[in-house]
Amino acid sequence: VIGVVDYSGGNLASVGYALDHLGVEWRRVGKPEVLREADGLIFPGVGAAGPVMDRLVLAGLDLAIRAYIGEGRPYLGICLGMQLLFEVSAEDGASCLGVLGGRVVRIATRDKLPHVGWNTVEQSRSCPVLFDSGEHEDKSRSGESVVGRGSAGRVRTDTPREGERQSRIGTSFYFSHSYVVEPSAPITCGVTEYGGVHFTSAVCARSVLGVQFHPERSGAKGLALLERFAAAALVGRACLTPTPCDIAPPGVFDPTADSPAGLKCATGWS
């Protein structure tokens, strides 16, 4: 069963409906005990970092989620659910879970914020759960993509090399945020550009995955991502990324270190 963190404030409903649609069994996780039976955990996040962290602490879920991830069990953080994995957020100056090294900062652009709408995620490192194999190959333009010269927008401040956009079409997902993560270790696997800023839009580090966009609101491609996560979690694949990552800074839990005893880590599966 997939657990969905319920901090009584956000978009639990849409993630739940998406899992229902996919036929995936799921349960609300509103208190630590429910985490025990979860094969995978999804933390769907909307809202502000401070109030949500307060609610997690109140419910004892902060420590429970840290422990869950510490056991190497599969986790997918969506938007705020990814941001809260890091050490500190510039939003409300909130102290976060500190599972991953790095911080959360406001997007350093003079363009409009929040960054709302459909933007492209380019795969900068392989992750078979976040990205379908072949999804980002150059072979076709048939996938859901953001195309166009972009000349009508006010977002571009630099000019891509001729043909660059055509040859680098990623997959389009729905974004809605003003803050982005800055990991201190090279765990970025998806990159997006807005207002002249390139930011990390997806991370993967062994059993921990995070996306800045909303797969539950991104049509068929988003549902497929959730389905791949659920499938990987339910078969007990604790290691969701085929390539080992570098080490997080000392004092911060390191999901990339050697797996605890007994953990099934099928490196290289795809």
Next chain:
Amino acid sequence: VRDGLELSATVLAKRVIACLDVADGRVVKGRNFRSLRDSGDPVERGCAYAIDGADEIVFLDIEATPLRRSTLVSLVASVARELFIPFTVGGGVATIADFHALLRAGADKVSIQTAAVASPELVSDAAAEFGSQCVIVAVDVERHRGGWEVFTRGGRDRTGIDALGFVQEIAERGAGELLVTSIDADGTRAGYDIELTRAISELVNIPVIASGGAGSADDIVEVLTTGCADAALAASIFHDKQYSIGEVKARLLEAGVAVRIC
């Protein structure tokens, strides 16, 4: 180490938003904020638009009253079960509790109009509680003495408030997006009020959704280029199948506007 961050060359797409006016749980068709008739199931319509390539759907309950709030909440839940693209819901929203109920039922964003004029602190409170991204302020305006005046109650009541000053205050209070409807243009199919959309888009640093007056695909191109809108909302041209959303996107692409193709 910001690994791989220099690789990307992506762009935020301009959005095409389909709007469905609803009353008592059914789709209705309005013109100049008046005259209604029943024309379908909101869930079915919304999903059809999503398949056709709509980037978002807006459901506006044009007859919302506190008594009917539960109808709107259950509509939101039905929509959220079937629709897996973002959707906004609005109509009669006046309190933090309304926001909570609608978001909890599965809405991605909630739009407020009359309440944002009557009590602008609702914008700040909702943004603090749920995040700016889900707070949409719908501003209905009419040209008046060389400027634009804000109207409330779905375009029925004039307020004497200057639209440009109002949107600035609302943006400062933490609204996530503005849904700007020209009462003059609405229902005419003669094109958006380009001057209005442009003036507001250049004034505030949050996304602007243009609404009112779409009569052709070229109108949508114009408001997203000359009009500087971040998104274009249309109801009747999609409703009457005059254009499909796919056709509008093809036209946008031809004009060099970044759009999501699916």
